[in-house]
Amino acid sequence: xxxxxxxxxxxxxxxxxxxxxxxxxxxxxxxxxxxxxxxxxxxxxxxxxxxxxxxxxxxxxxxxxxxxxxxxxxxxxxxxxxxxxxxxxxxxxxxxxxxxxxxxxxxxxxxxxxxxxxxxxxxxxxxxxxxxxxxxxxxxxxxxxxxxxxxxxxxxxxxxxxxxxxxxxxxxxxxxxxxxxxxxxxxxxxxxxxxxxxxxxxxxxxxxxxxxxxxxxxxxxxxxxxxxxxxxxxxxxxxxxxxxxxxxxxxxxxxxxxxxxxxxxxxxxxxxxxxxxxxxxxxxxxxxxxxxxxxxxxxxxxxxxxxxxxxxxxxxxxxxxxxxxxxxxxxxxxxxxxxxxxxxxxxxxxxxxxxxxxxxxxxxxxxxxxxxxxxxxxxxxxxxxxxxxx
Ligand code: MRU
Numbered sequence: 001x002x003x004x005x006x007x008x009x010x011x012x013x014x015x016x017x018x019x020x021x022x023x024x025x026x027x028x029x030x031x032x033x034x035x036x037x038x039x040x041x042x043x044x045x046x047x048x049x050x051x052x053x054x055x056x057x058x059x060x061x062x063x064x065x066x067x068x069x070x071x072x073x074x075x076x077x078x079x080x081x082x083x084x085x086x087x088x089x090x091x092x093x094x095x096x097x098x099x100x101x102x103x104x105x106x107x108x109x110x111x112x113x114x115x116x117x118x119x120x121x122x123x124x125x126x127x128x129x130x131x132x133x134x135x136x137x138x139x140x141x142x143x144x145x146x147x148x149x150x151x152x153x154x155x156x157x158x159x160x161x162x163x164x165x166x167x168x169x170x171x172x173x174x175x176x177x178x179x180x181x182x183x184x185x186x187x188x189x190x191x192x193x194x195x196x197x198x199x200x201x202x203x204x205x206x207x208x209x210x211x212x213x214x215x216x217x218x219x220x221x222x223x224x225x226x227x228x229x230x231x232x233x234x235x236x237x238x239x240x241x242x243x244x245x246x247x248x249x250x251x252x253x254x255x256x257x258x259x260x261x262x263x264x265x266x267x268x269x270x271x272x273x274x275x276x277x278x279x280x281x282x283x284x285x286x287x288x289x290x291x292x293x294x295x296x297x298x299x300x301x302x303x304x305x306x307x308x309x310x311x312x313x314x315x316x317x318x319x320x321x322x323x324x325x326x327x328x329x330x331x332x333x334x335x336x337x338x339x340x341x342x343x344x345x346x347x348x349x350x351x352x353x354x355x356x357x358x359x360x361x362x363x364x365x366x367x368x369x370x371x372x373x374x375x376x377x378x379x380x381x382x383x384x385x386x387x388x389x390x
Contacts, residue, residue: 038091042072049228060099067106074188075262079112083145086120090138108310110262111300149190155295155368156191163198163366174207177255181214182273183225184260194293195258211237218318249286261294268359268375269306280361289363296387306356316349
């Protein structure tokens with residue numbers, strides 16, 4: 001059956017698919033210091049997969065805009081961006097506290113964003129309090145941002161190890177058929193990502209039979225970004241509309257759901273891309289494990305439960321129009337477009353960017369410190385404490 005689905009999803013014959021390298025030419029984020037002054041260079045994710053282009057941010061307001069428009073996105077990468085953004089403010093003579101506030105508040109749900117910005121801000125304040133001048137304090141904040149970046153890369157590798165061990169334990173014998181939602185790979189991380197990194201590890205070990213990729217309406221992170229990463233890594237993947245997930249479960253084609261998280265409350269409630277909660281309900285009904293993979297920095301002990309998580313509401317036009325900046329994908333014959341209305345003028349839209357899955361629907365939360373299953377407040381707190389001891 002999996003092969004049938006794969007075939008029906010093919011847009012072009014395999015011989016027509018161009019060779020693409022596993023790693024994009026442009027990293028998701030990088031700090032650079034050209035003669036004109038320091039900059040933060042982003043891979044503009046709004047233009048993928050049609051075009052790999054750089055977006056150069058020379059000041060914090062430009063970065064705030066890039067965050068709001070999802071040119072840079074995904075919880076761990078937002079943490080890295082937030083930290084570098086404060087470094088940019090310090091290096092370019094902006095008010096660091098003002099920049100940290102603007103960056104931390106650019107999007108409300110992914111707690112990593114505020115974590116990265118505040119950690120960098122603290123490094124700056126501590127350097128000044130320790131007697132450093134502004135130039136040296138700017139160096140300290142850049143070092144903090146580089147540390148956030150490196151720690152995320154390291155955490156990604158460890159999550160992949162723990163996540164694959166859990167998959168193997170839950171489904172001995174391999175041949176995993178994994179469904180994922182949104183985008184959780186190298187595009188959102190200093191390393192290879194969170195949930196996607198686990199699927200990639202399974203693929204490298206020859207144990208991934210299929211990666212089912214939800215398209216992820218309305219901004220298509222699955223179709224545009226996860227399919228792009230899966231193709232680059234030579235993974236066996238098939239794209240489906242979000243609406244098709246139910247029949248896929250019913251057909252017995254899903255062995256596990258692997259998703260990331262934007263914020264995990266102290267009780268284990270998981271905020272992730274809208275559409276995750278329905279998958280958790282489907283998974284429970286069909287007795288399929290629903291696994292969340294996220295670094296410890298995504299766990300927010302200050303948020304007691306799911307009801308306390310602020311869910312970002314985005315503009316209605318993302319639903320009423322096809323608004324993804326649309327760069328034609330070579331070889332598909334598509335025309336450039338974007339902003340095309342698909343609903344009558346004046347239609348109101350409900351467009352939450354995330355939803356919240358209660359802990360009782362989550363089989364396990366995998367972090368770089370190991371997995372917690374069943375998901376309890378105590379288990380999560382223990383993992384977080386372990387991370388703080390290092
Ligand atoms: O709105 P986005 O694209 O930033 O949403 C991203 C997600 O929901 C991801 O699943 C989440 O950040 C986890 S990324 C490892």
